[in-house]
Amino acid sequence: MKKNLLSLFSAALLFLLGSLVLSCSQQDQVKPRLDQTSGARSGIDSLDGNDAQLLVEPPGSENRGRIQMQGIDITVSPEPSWAWARTDNVTKSEAIYHLNDLYNNLTTRQRQDRAEALQKAINFINAGPYTVVGNAIIRPFKNSNPRDNSIRIDIEIRAGTAFTD
DSSP, X not given: OHHHHHHHHHHHHHHHHHHHHHHHHHHTTSOOEEEEOOSOSTTOSOSXXXXXXXXXXXXXXXXXXXXXXXXXXXXXXXXXXXXEEESSOEEHHHXXXXXXXXXXXSOHHHHHTTHHHHHHHHHHHHTOOEEOOSSOXXXXXXXXXXXXXXXXXXXXXXXXXXXXX
């Protein structure tokens, strides 16, 4: 009886070990990159409190970034955003087009709460181009007297160059 239990235990152990090896080899096929981006952010260490982000990039995406509407007043999840990950540069006109599109899809109150922030974001884009050297460029734009400090427009340039002519 001891031999039968030992054989059964050994077979179960071999099965679990084989499953673990197979699982690990399948995970190695997807190579996500853990990107640590902290640092020069206009005095902001992190907007969301978590600098480590799991990023799976398309091959050849040298230029990455995002424009996003943020705030407690936005109840859809995820918040409205436009992201890019590509080899060519995002132009100023393209970025402003997508920024305005995101803004125009907000409610009247949400637009009022971001009217100054929109102009500041447009001015930032027009002052480009920006090239990331080292840390990502992350800028939040708010109205001068926001109803809530979370209400803002964020522009992130994670890699490469953005907002060329």
